[in-house]
Amino acid sequence: MMRSMYSGVTGLRTHQNKMDVIGNNIANVNTVAFKRGTMTFQEVFSQTMRGASGPQGGRGGTNPQQIGLGVTVGAINTIHTKGHMQGTDNPTDLMIDGEGFFVVSDDANYENRYYTRAGNFQLDRDGTLVTADGYKVLGYRLDEDGNPTAEVGDVRISKSETKAPTATERITLRGNLDSR
Secondary structure (H helix, E strand, O other): OOHHHHHHHHHHHHHHHHHHHHHHHHHOOOOOOOOOEEEEEEEOOEEEEEOOEOOEOOEOOEOOEEEEOOEEEEEEEEOOOOOOOOOOOOOOEOOOOOOOOEEEEOOOOOOOEEEEOOOEOEEOOOOEEEOOOOOEEEEEEEOOOOOEEEEEEEOEOOOOOOOOOOOOOOOOOOOOOOOO
């Protein structure tokens, strides 16, 4: 195949990959916690027809003669920026503000751990916080004083267990003063 045709075909194929990434972004616009993808292009190796030369006898050097052999996918990256906060009527819907993931598991010993940013959780019949697929949301256990321990377990919210309300003891307020 002629090099010019090959270069054109690689451009079309790579452009199709870019369109696939854009299509996937559009198809998942309403998917909870979806992170969009971006694609970068990369030049395929160039064929050198004539090498560069250095300056000689008062004349400057010459650049190499290279023919590009097309384009390819450089990378398809997932953008992990925070999405928009969306209010719901479900009190167990959670959102991570910043970096990080929820850790979930599908087995009783919590050996299979998966990471998600989707916070659309619900309580199962035992009061365990679970994903829509039934994966248990994991968290650190607390000691008697309410301090986290190194032990990981599922998050349970008992509907019968209550804690008496207490008055606010301390508040921190930060802000900027207008210079006008």
